[in-house]
Amino acid sequence: MGLSISFYGSSLVSAYWNGAATYYRGIVKNLARRGHKVTFFEPDAYDRQKHRDMADPDWAKVVVYEATPDGMSRAVEQGRNADVVVKASGVGVFDAELEAAVLSSRRADALAIFWDVDAPATLDRMRNDPLDSFRPLVPAYDAVFTYGGGQPVVDAYAAFGARLCVPVYNAVDPDTHHPVPPDPRFQADLGFVGNRLPDREKRVEEFFLKAASLAPGRQFLLGGAGWGDKPMPGNVRYHGHVYTADHNAFNRSCLAVLNVNRDSMASYGFSPPTRVFEAAGAGACLVTDRWEGIELFLDPGAEVLVADDGAAVAAHLEALTPDKARGIGEAARKRVLSAHTYAHRAAQVEALLAGADLRPSSLRLSA
Structure with missing residues (x-):
């Protein structure tokens, strides 16, 4: 009952x-x-x-x-x-x-x-x-x-x-987060969605904005509320709030998507945010900042790319081909569907x- x-x-x-x-x-x-x-x-x-x-x-x-x-x-x-x-x-x-x-x-x-x-x-x-x-x-x-x-x-x-x-x-909720056709609104080499919060901003500056400055030939897309007055490199496009219904299209339209944990989550570890599973469910290639316990959810190198700083994010992006990105995304999706729904x-x-x-x-x- x-x-x-x-x-x-x-x-x-x-x-x-x-x-x-x-x-x-x-x-x-x-x-x-x-x-x-x-x-x-x-x-x-x-x-x-x-x-x-x-x-x-x-x-x-x-x-x-x-x-x-x-x-x-x-x-x-x-x-x-x-x-x-x-x-x-x-x-x-x-x-x-x-x-x-x-x-x-x-x-x-x-x-x-x-x-x-x-x-x-x-x-x-x-x-x-x-x-x-x-x-x-x-x-x-x-x-x-x-x-x-x-x-x-x-x-x-x-x-x-x-x-x-x-x-x-x-x-991941497979009913909600799953592969969809790409959407021209969200095409970029690296996308990130996250609201502007005090204990996230410095990590976004390091892992996203610094990476953009180190990879001027790549296109970056920033989604989330509160970033409108933030100084950004010229290769960063700001979209604003991304509604849940658009998350699959966002994740599928970028060559790779970035996860950046808040300071407090990263310090405790073992705290994968929803964005990790949304991206994996959509079959996206995920790049994440490093935090303890990630291997319990995704295999670094095979199912997710892990970076220690913005330079590492830029290096991952420069080495990433569409075929490699697709393979990482498909492996991540298989993993979360088998154990993390x-x-x-x-x-x-x-x-x-x-x-x-x-x-x-x-x-x-x-x-």
Whole structure:
């Protein structure tokens, strides 16, 4: 028998300033396919509803609530009777209040899960602020799921008293990310999509903009919000926000696409972002900055090209032929379809929830 799940996150229906959208969609859709009923609660904030890139799906009920204290309280009351209540990190509106409210309002026999889609940021924040409101709540949650971080994140959450911490990594949704014909709008030698964020900008400068300056004969394409006033070499074209529906075309139209992790993700390692799996799912040739644990997901040299700096990115690009790029992309796609789909992740989540047997006391911290 399927579980009822109340999921409080940033947004399921809009990827606008919401890097977790692809992850949420993959997890929730595949939980629904396994017979679970998910209601996704999201605030009407940051103009996300004005930039929807999908209608309400048939595999989840979406509840958009007012981004006010009363709106949040009504959403918590509406979702309190579920078998599993999930509070995701980075909702962006009343996060601290939500973290406490879902614990106090849930049924006595229900599970409360904190699902951290940016564990490095959460952990660093708690370390730096002894009065952080989430610190005393960590042991009260029955489990913490994270979308990356590996053993370093598991150990860090254990130090804060987590009963159980398990990484549920990003993956590919083959229904959404797959090969498509190239699109002239996105033709380039190297493409990168990512919003301008403080702990990503310097790495973009090194791995993308510096690489462009070192390969003046190559064409570079930058997608994502916030880069409009950024000085760029003349061979870089800025596209702006790339809607989810265009990600396949973007990935298939460039000779290669670049992944650049944020500083915090790179420092913890074992944190492949959604872009890695989107590119692999589309059969694109991926170049990524180096981070610990990448070989768990893709084989460097055969399924992905790894670079230590912008000069290495430029060297990879100069040596890359269309045939070689196609071979790397096809190998990456085969790898993720065999082991890293959201169907795999949903089965993992279901097994974790079944092991808990809906009795919070049965959850124990993993070794």
